[in-house]
Amino acid sequence: MTTDPAYRQETSREWFESLRDRVCTAFEKIEDDLAGPALELVGDTPAGRFQRSTWTRDSSGNSGSTGSDDIGGGGVVSIMRGRVFEKVGVNVSTVKGQFTDEFARHMPGAGEDPRFWASGISLVAHLQSPLAPAVHMNTRQIVTTKSWFGGGADITPMFPKSKEAGADAACFHAALKSVCDGADPAYYQKYKSWCDEYFYLPHRGESRGLGGIFYDNLDSGDWDADFAFTKSVGDAFLDCYPQLVAGRMGAAWTEAQRHQQLVRRGRYVEFNLLYDRGTQFGLKTGGNTEAILMSMPPQAIWP
Amino acid sequence: MTTDPAYRQETSREWFESLRDRVCTAFEKIEDDLAGPALELVGDTPAGRFQRSTWTRDSSGNSGSTGSDDIGGGGVVSIMRGRVFEKVGVNVSTVKGQFTDEFARHMPGAGEDPRFWASGISLVAHLQSPLAPAVHMNTRQIVTTKSWFGGGADITPMFPKSKEAGADAACFHAALKSVCDGADPAYYQKYKSWCDEYFYLPHRGESRGLGGIFYDNLDSGDWDADFAFTKSVGDAFLDCYPQLVAGRMGAAWTEAQRHQQLVRRGRYVEFNLLYDRGTQFGLKTGGNTEAILMSMPPQAIWP
Numbered sequence: 001m002t003t004d005p006a007y008r009q010e011t012s013r014e015w016f017e018s019l020r021d022r023v024c025t026a027f028e029k030i031e032d033d034l035a036g037p038a039l040e041l042v043g044d045t046p047a048g049r050f051q052r053s054t055w056t057r058d059s060s061g062n063s064g065s066t067g068s069d070d071i072g073g074g075g076v077v078s079i080m081r082g083r084v085f086e087k088v089g090v091n092v093s094t095v096k097g098q099f100t101d102e103f104a105r106h107m108p109g110a111g112e113d114p115r116f117w118a119s120g121i122s123l124v125a126h127l128q129s130p131l132a133p134a135v136h137m138n139t140r141q142i143v144t145t146k147s148w149f150g151g152g153a154d155i156t157p158m159f160p161k162s163k164e165a166g167a168d169a170a171c172f173h174a175a176l177k178s179v180c181d182g183a184d185p186a187y188y189q190k191y192k193s194w195c196d197e198y199f200y201l202p203h204r205g206e207s208r209g210l211g212g213i214f215y216d217n218l219d220s221g222d223w224d225a226d227f228a229f230t231k232s233v234g235d236a237f238l239d240c241y242p243q244l245v246a247g248r249m250g251a252a253w254t255e256a257q258r259h260q261q262l263v264r265r266g267r268y269v270e271f272n273l274l275y276d277r278g279t280q281f282g283l284k285t286g287g288n289t290e291a292i293l294m295s296m297p298p299q300a301i302w303p
Numbered sequence: 304m305t306t307d308p309a310y311r312q313e314t315s316r317e318w319f320e321s322l323r324d325r326v327c328t329a330f331e332k333i334e335d336d337l338a339g340p341a342l343e344l345v346g347d348t349p350a351g352r353f354q355r356s357t358w359t360r361d362s363s364g365n366s367g368s369t370g371s372d373d374i375g376g377g378g379v380v381s382i383m384r385g386r387v388f389e390k391v392g393v394n395v396s397t398v399k400g401q402f403t404d405e406f407a408r409h410m411p412g413a414g415e416d417p418r419f420w421a422s423g424i425s426l427v428a429h430l431q432s433p434l435a436p437a438v439h440m441n442t443r444q445i446v447t448t449k450s451w452f453g454g455g456a457d458i459t460p461m462f463p464k465s466k467e468a469g470a471d472a473a474c475f476h477a478a479l480k481s482v483c484d485g486a487d488p489a490y491y492q493k494y495k496s497w498c499d500e501y502f503y504l505p506h507r508g509e510s511r512g513l514g515g516i517f518y519d520n521l522d523s524g525d526w527d528a529d530f531a532f533t534k535s536v537g538d539a540f541l542d543c544y545p546q547l548v549a550g551r552m553g554a555a556w557t558e559a560q561r562h563q564q565l566v567r568r569g570r571y572v573e574f575n576l577l578y579d580r581g582t583q584f585g586l587k588t589g590g591n592t593e594a595i596l597m598s599m600p601p602q603a604i605w606p
Binding site for chain 2: 081086087119202203205212231262269273274280282283287289293296297299300301302303
């Protein structure tokens with residue numbers, strides 16, 4: 001039955017939503033588990049819980065009620081403001097619509113028929129502790145007259161040259177390498193390089209963080225294999241990142257470290273608004289602003 | 304002698320630099336004059352003074368030493384972090400170079416010869432007090448095989464619907480209307496509308512602030528008149544804005560008002576990085592990053 005497009009769409013949608021649920025559960029447990037000197041630093045901030053809000057996409061491409069069978073869908077934004085996760089957003093969305101002429105020219109399979117269907121999960125976490133890495137993870141399936149997967153995950157320590165950041169990044173990279181190697185021996189180098197190239201701020205001459213993997217247009221001809229790879233990226237993220245946070249979250253930090261964290265967050269803002277294709281495309285084509293900009297850090301400085 | 308291009312360039316450059324000096328003097332006086340409940344709120348922050356740093360443009364378009372007679376110049380960034388002006392940057396720059404092919408197609412007079420000369424002043428002020436308006440002012444002369452002026456000024460109160468913001472905006476608009484009307488009865492409506500259209504965030508469905516004027520490609524055929532108008536915009540800014548700040552800076556503000564200010568600053572960041580043509584062009588063509596991003600607020604939140 002996996003050759004039926006409707007079955008495949010339903011299956012991938014369900015996966016993105018179930019991954020969201022497991023991530024939220026894991027992150028809420030971390031909120032409960034906080035111990036150590038950090039507890040004093042966050043004061044009386046209670047253990048966080050995710051709050052969900054639903055948005056729908058109307059026929060004009062804006063949020064609102066659905067007007068046409070060909071254009072619609074929507075998503076659910078889950079946001080938690082906690083004592084470990086200063087702000088973490090997880091958006092799952094499933095939408096259908098038509099690409100504009102200009103966009104259709106650049107999308108596989110959209111030249112003759114601009115209709116598309118897309119479903120995915122996107123997550124960005126900004127932590128209270130400057131000693132714990134921020135993170136981004138996103139996987140999605142897009143269907144035009146073709147069908148493909150894309151996504152990735154990358155880690156952004158606040159002190160990228162520290163040995164702790166190096167250790168966290170090594171663990172993160174190893175987890176992603178393992179799932180890449182399980183799918184295709186060529187994937188890891190290709191997707192790691194793609195990530196390093198993508199998450200780069202040319203005007204600063206610096207990388208956003210310490211990388212991970214980035215992939216797009218994945219259509220190997222074996223949908224089941226591509227979907228299995230996409231699922232394994234999400235599983236690897238869920239296995240690895242909460243452990244990294246748990247290992248860093250309890251330690252005390254200084255005002256100077258917090259200052260540096262807020263500077264790095266300014267760079268994060270610069271990347272997302274200046275260069276991130278998803279952000280630019282979403283905001284300029286009537287996407288849901290709150291869902292797209294959930295990636296913004298809770299606070300940033302340009303001292 | 305004002306028909307000599309070299310004389311005109313030297314004259315406008317001197318004007319931008321002298322305006323910078325007068326603005327800095329006026330803003331430092333405001334720092335000294337702070338009195339009232341706000342003094343307690345800013346704690347032991349001393350009266351600010353501008354710090355200047357010089358940058359040069361090399362033949363690759365990046366900062367560094369000048370490599371060619373046709374490409375070069377640079378600028379001076381003056382930044383003050385004070386007790387009234389939380390962060391204010393004033394950049395004056397005079398550069399020459401060659402537009403890229405793509406850019407040359409869109410610039411008057413650059414189609415046949417891509418060389419350009421440009422000089423200008425750009426100012427952005429973010430205030431400590433949420434009750435005082437942020438402001439932006441910029442004027443410039445650009446020379447290709449043609450020559451024109453551009454610029455404007457716009458005001459961004461943190462509570463745009465308050466009667467105080469309305470009064471500040473009315474005063475600001477009246478000052479700009481006066482100089483527009485002194486030059487051409489058609490200017491004010493045209494340049495006010497241009498400003499309202501330009502400083503708009505479509506993804507938020509909101510304006511950046513309460514507007515002002517925005518003009519570009521001003522070449523009426525009378526260089527002296529166009530230069531006089533550009534000077535009068537700078538003079539009007541200098542007459543009006545420091546008075547507005549002086550009238551608002553001393554009052555006490557609440558934590559809730561400060562919170563709202565930081566939210567509005569997030570919107571300011573969104574506008575500048577997503578939509579501001581000067582910022583996007585500058586950062587993507589090897590402009591001086593520190594000079595361009597002096598417009599970023601010292602602190603912003605996305606709660």
